[in-house]
Amino acid sequence: MTPNKDWMAIVDYINDESYKAGVDSFLDFAFQKLGTETIRCLCLKCLNIETGDRDKVRNHLLVYRIVKRYTFWYHHGKRRDEPQSMSIDGDGDFEGNENQDEMLGMLRDLYPQYNNVSSPYDENNVEERNDDAKRFYSLLKDSKDPVYEGCNSSRMSALLKLLHIKTLGRWSNELFTMLLEFLVKELLPGRSKLPDSYYDSKKILKDLGLSYQKINACINDCMLYWRENEELDSCKVCGASRWKIDKRNREDKCNKKGKRIPQKTLRYFPLKQRLQRLYMCSKPASLTTWHRDNKSKPGIMKHPVDGSTWQSFDKTHGDFTLDPRNIRLGLATDGFQPFRIRKHHIVYGQ
Template sequence: MSLRTQSDGDDDVEENENDNEVFDILRDLYPNNLDDIDGSSSYIFNDVEEPNMATKKFYNLMKDSQDPVYEGCKSSKMSALLKLLHIKTLGRWSNESFTMLLDFLKKELLPKVSNLPDSYYEAKKTIKDLGLSYEKIDACVNDCMLYWKENESLDSCNICGASRWKSNKHIGEDKCKKNGKKIPHKTLRYFPLKPRLQRLFMCSKTASLMTWHHGKKKKDGTMRHPVDGLAWESFDKEFPNFASDPRNVRLGLASDGFQPFANSKTPYSIWPVVLIPYNLPPELCMKQSNLILSMLIPGPKGPGDAIDIYLQPLIEELRDLWDNGVETFDASAQNHFNLRASLMWTINDFPAYAMLSGWSTKGYLACPCCQKDTRSEWLSHGGKECYMGHRCYLPMNHRWRKDKDSFDGKVERSLPPKPCSIDEILHQLEDLENIVLSNDPQVKKKIKHDLRGDNWNKKSILFKLPYWKAQLLRHNLDVMHIEKNICDSILGTIMNINGKTKDTLKSRLDLKAMGVRSTLHPIEDGDKFKLPPAPFTFSASEKKTFCNFLKELKVLDGFSSNISYCVNLKDSKISGLKSHDCHVILEHLLPLAIRGLLTPLVREALTELSMYFTLLCAKVLNVEELN
């Protein structure tokens, strides 16, 4: 059950959908008495298993919660309570003010109402019984450890010695309390996974969809769902016992930091960890209401390599779900089974890739695929690493291999680097088993890369999963992040936006130092430099034409945000584009906007780049096109 802020016109639709969902759950409880859901009858099961006590408790709670707030009221007790709690969260009410509101509703405004809770504590207890609660686990201020299990009662960190509790030197530690309790520096919110996976099988419709993937692998050379990929097939062959029951859940893990406050100047980054259930059909597995929030990692800074410290509760639960499973009632088959789960891969942007995999995505060995064979070059003027030599991935007879002028001035004859096997990776990680993960500069110990010869910072906690090393694909890059970075770079460069363009004096000096693209080398004019015009940069009139196209563009509602708000015609600039806006511009609008602008070669290159991302992000992928 999801909480969403909708317009008044959608309220009835949302209530009807919730009522239908509740009725489906109640119908599963009374398979032979569909109309008798008033609680007067007993359980009747013919030739089916009776739900276990935990499932019965949930069903009974849902049934009791569907009583109207008062006679004739459209809202049930549960929907009213959830909406009130949602408003409390959005309005940042205190617990006391919420209790005062409930007291006012029951005593003065709706005196005949008796089924609303008396206080915020009782309301929260009702939600907890539904399984919508979370566990609070205190963490070290320097991300060294969790105050969890045997360390739950500690008052200071075992590693850096920092205090667990907030204190104020001026007013004293005793006054730095809330409701008489000490306030911890950091608190991890962890949402237990097992009850939420069990919940997926409590409704017969959802339970039947959880086996959708069984026997649905496409054999026509297309991919519509992860079940069509080689990684899924490889996992089935490696673990046939797990694959034998299609009800076993396969999950993906995604994480990234975001700014939770309206004031973007507030330096704070919170990291949600989300799980995606891939058992569901492609149109449902990525739907917002089906995503599983696993934990909220607190800020104010990102956890960095110490994200493994926060992932400990999730990894422990995933290991237990793999080794032992959990007894679950299948409402579709009306029987119990032992539910197991596995983590297939992670999804993240490139910096988060480093945090989860342990391979640093910075420096001269930044590529996690090429590793030691990464071909990088230091740009002395730009002050950064440049990653070259990608022509080695082309066929040996490709014409670009001999094209020196368009690339780095050399003929490419080398073969692509061979990816490391899992045995080689584990061998490289042997001496990183017990490395200290901490953001305290005095405690943090890193292996010097120049001595090790690689870019590993740690051995990922994901290797504690028994099946992780057998995965064919362990980490995925989020294409939306890549699209935004590329779109921003293209727009900044072709429009020559100051501070956004990649065509700068330093980059031109680096071209001169490398001895390539002589037509773009800067020309000395006294103590200054002049930059020859580049064929990939708009003229003043072309820039105005491009901006007018985006300013006057009309698209279907929901296709994108109003991109015209991001266009400044006066200064001929574009700013403030969101990720989805960049996705739309790069894949759909850019080839149209540059018609008749720039040179034919540049237009062709940008159009092919647009087509590349369009094919890559299609709902149906053709394997031959991907190759």
């Protein structure tokens, strides 16, 4: 049986003996289950990426604390068919300490106003739901509904994993659709809830905020067809057509829905929403102050916070630096030359 996990939520983990006892019980469980000399370290610094022996992992957990969201210890020997851990409630009775599903935790972070909701099937709630509530309940249902009866994966979890594989393998949208069609029509039971196309997959996950905005661009990179230029049919700078031309009849090309096809498209990931998400999700939110809490010793540089530029910025913008959670943005041009100086090359030295 999995050890009790209540200790993972302790705030004052440095001075609490029950947290230290919880760390030891976790280490006993992990090393016994895996039978190895090293395990993945699940502290806020290593994030289940780095490995270490028992002493190293224990020290990291006591110094940097454990990742709270990692309640299903998959990388440390836990399996779905094992009994759940037990904890004692306020009345002294034992009750099941349910594993907090990773998908459900993500939804709670994205929609914190609904953290008290226990089920998407609330028949007693007859009040008309707003758009946010509808999106939340729809995602919550997808996060709990299995792909088919008896399946261990929910529809949302399965889709996220499949899309992750698509990204790592650099599959085309057409190839991904072929895979889904094969799974749905040939392998999965007839009543499976997995979509059979890439387009339908994106619609299901759209409300997670993982999508992007498409903005038409000039074929010569002169301008974007955005805001006041959104309705233009040609570039204001070079005069190039915004739309692809059919070479046979010299007319604008159209897709199957009758919409004209742009020559170039910019895919834009809105920055504001992603900055907001840093504070909505517990794990990245706890890392926003890393630069303050992990400064190097004098003479050692391991992060921009140790450099003179960062320190100069702190002196110049004192009000901004009062809150260590404030985000600093850096521009990486990656070889792009913004000033049209083509005869000279910029050389970066150390």
